[in-house]
Amino acid sequence: MRFRVRPVARLRGACEVPGDKSVSHRAALLGALADGATEVHGCLEAEDCLRTLAAVQALGADVTRKGPGHYRIVGVGRDGLQEPGDVVDCGNSGTTARLLLGVLAGQPFWTMLTGDESLRRRPMGRVAEPLARMGATIVGRKDATRLPLAVKGLRPLRALAHTSPVASAQVKSAILLAGLFADGPVSLTEPARSRDHSERMLRQFGARLSVEGTTITLTPGELRAATVQVPGDISSAAFLLVAGVIVRDARVTVRRVGVNPTRMGLLDVLGAMGAALETEGGDAGEEGEPTASLTVSASPLLATAIAGALVPRLIDEVPALAVAAAVAHGVTTIADAAELRVKESDRIAALARELARMGVHVEERPDGMAIAGPQRFRGARVSSGGDHRVAMALAVAGLVADGETVVDDTACVATSFPQFAETLNALAGGSAIVVEDA
Ligand code: S3P
Numbered sequence: 001m002r003f004r005v006r007p008v009a010r011l012r013g014a015c016e017v018p019g020d021k022s023v024s025h026r027a028a029l030l031g032a033l034a035d036g037a038t039e040v041h042g043c044l045e046a047e048d049c050l051r052t053l054a055a056v057q058a059l060g061a062d063v064t065r066k067g068p069g070h071y072r073i074v075g076v077g078r079d080g081l082q083e084p085g086d087v088v089d090c091g092n093s094g095t096t097a098r099l100l101l102g103v104l105a106g107q108p109f110w111t112m113l114t115g116d117e118s119l120r121r122r123p124m125g126r127v128a129e130p131l132a133r134m135g136a137t138i139v140g141r142k143d144a145t146r147l148p149l150a151v152k153g154l155r156p157l158r159a160l161a162h163t164s165p166v167a168s169a170q171v172k173s174a175i176l177l178a179g180l181f182a183d184g185p186v187s188l189t190e191p192a193r194s195r196d197h198s199e200r201m202l203r204q205f206g207a208r209l210s211v212e213g214t215t216i217t218l219t220p221g222e223l224r225a226a227t228v229q230v231p232g233d234i235s236s237a238a239f240l241l242v243a244g245v246i247v248r249d250a251r252v253t254v255r256r257v258g259v260n261p262t263r264m265g266l267l268d269v270l271g272a273m274g275a276a277l278e279t280e281g282g283d284a285g286e287e288g289e290p291t292a293s294l295t296v297s298a299s300p301l302l303a304t305a306i307a308g309a310l311v312p313r314l315i316d317e318v319p320a321l322a323v324a325a326a327v328a329h330g331v332t333t334i335a336d337a338a339e340l341r342v343k344e345s346d347r348i349a350a351l352a353r354e355l356a357r358m359g360v361h362v363e364e365r366p367d368g369m370a371i372a373g374p375q376r377f378r379g380a381r382v383s384s385g386g387d388h389r390v391a392m393a394l395a396v397a398g399l400v401a402d403g404e405t406v407v408d409d410t411a412c413v414a415t416s417f418p419q420f421a422e423t424l425n426a427l428a429g430g431s432a433i434v435v436e437d438a
Helices: 021-033 047-058 094-104 117-121 125-134 169-179 197-204 234-246 265-272 308-313 315-327 338-342 347-357 388-399 411-415 420-428
Strands: 002-005 010-016 035-041 062-067 070-076 110-114 137-140 146-152 161-163 186-189 208-212 215-219 227-229 249-258 276-281 291-297 330-334 363-365 368-373 381-383 405-408 433-436
Touching: 002 388, 010 234, 010 420, 021 035, 021 047, 021 070, 021 094, 021 169, 021 197, 021 227, 047 062, 047 094, 047 411, 094 110, 094 125, 094 146, 094 169, 117 146, 125 137, 125 169, 169 186, 169 197, 169 215, 197 208, 234 249, 234 265, 234 291, 234 315, 234 388, 234 420, 265 276, 265 308, 265 315, 308 315, 315 330, 315 338, 315 347, 315 368, 315 388, 338 347, 347 363, 347 368, 347 381, 347 388, 388 405, 388 411, 388 420, 420 433
Parallel strands: 010 249, 035 227, 161 186, 381 405
Antiparallel strands: 002 405, 002 433, 035 070, 062 070, 110 146, 137 146, 186 215, 208 215, 249 291, 276 291, 330 368, 363 368
């Protein structure tokens, strides 16, 4: 599949984005482990989350789709998961693989996990190593650091106080999920606060959890079913919001977007760059997820510096932000973001390579990039390299390019935002993005 993108002068209107990917994964997993029936509303029906739903079904949970985004998951309780009859394929989804490893570390049976070509390249040792210290047996490629992996859990697991070298919500969540099956409290310390959806949802499902600075401690226990309202995904909204800032005549509202403070780096950065941005709503609680309506208007942008604790709060938004940085005045720098190299693709290399084809120079650095602006995007033939967020970022760049842009390899957009082209076209009032079969 490919996108043929035409430049647009105007982008107007209000829209919604599909459910938050991170929250949807967690609802499926906690629902499966809980006692009773969990109702999930607004669940993301994109490939990544469908992988997690299929995985929990393979492990014995009963999943019924009751309507668009509405799922009923009858949990099997903490001791009820069953050995799956086949290899569990996590597709492109790092969250599925890593969080499942945490759950499987506590199961007294063997499970085999694999994934697509991209996922089989991504590091799993950051999760497998601490889980092995808790007592799980994990074997597989590259010394049990790459999928396919086979896992056999232990009951109970040994309690652990783990200090993660990376600020990763996937590592944190895997350890906390394994902690449900441990013989004592399990704690995880991270170098900076990563997204806290697991902490919020575990509490909502009745888990005992305490947070002190960047250390989270979970006391093992049972989970009880809950009703989960999944907010719209800020990481999908990011592409529409950046488009709504850089297109010449734009005013775009995205309704019901999750505005969890640990995910809000994009809004902080757009604000610092001078974007006209209005937020309505957004009450936060300790459990559940706050939502708000976000409105942006076309704005001249100034360069900014992104580093440190801000990085985990916007890690998935860097492809969209790189496009904004290219049209901003001054040199935007992104540092402390080496994690970008082990996402669905090496996003630093991918952005430098593909934006160069559009005539935009990105200085690649080991842990980030520097982009001197303003530069003009030239319509060109580019490729996502199979990475959904690179695909959508390139399409947004195409909206403000001189001439037509063709983005190849865009089927991957279905992993997180299948309605991306349709949503942008509605805002553009025409077909800015034509989806073609390759
Ligand atoms: C995710 C966490 C982030 C993010 C990924 C989803 C999650 O990764 O990049 O898209 O759902 O926990 P890390 O926090 O592991 O870097």
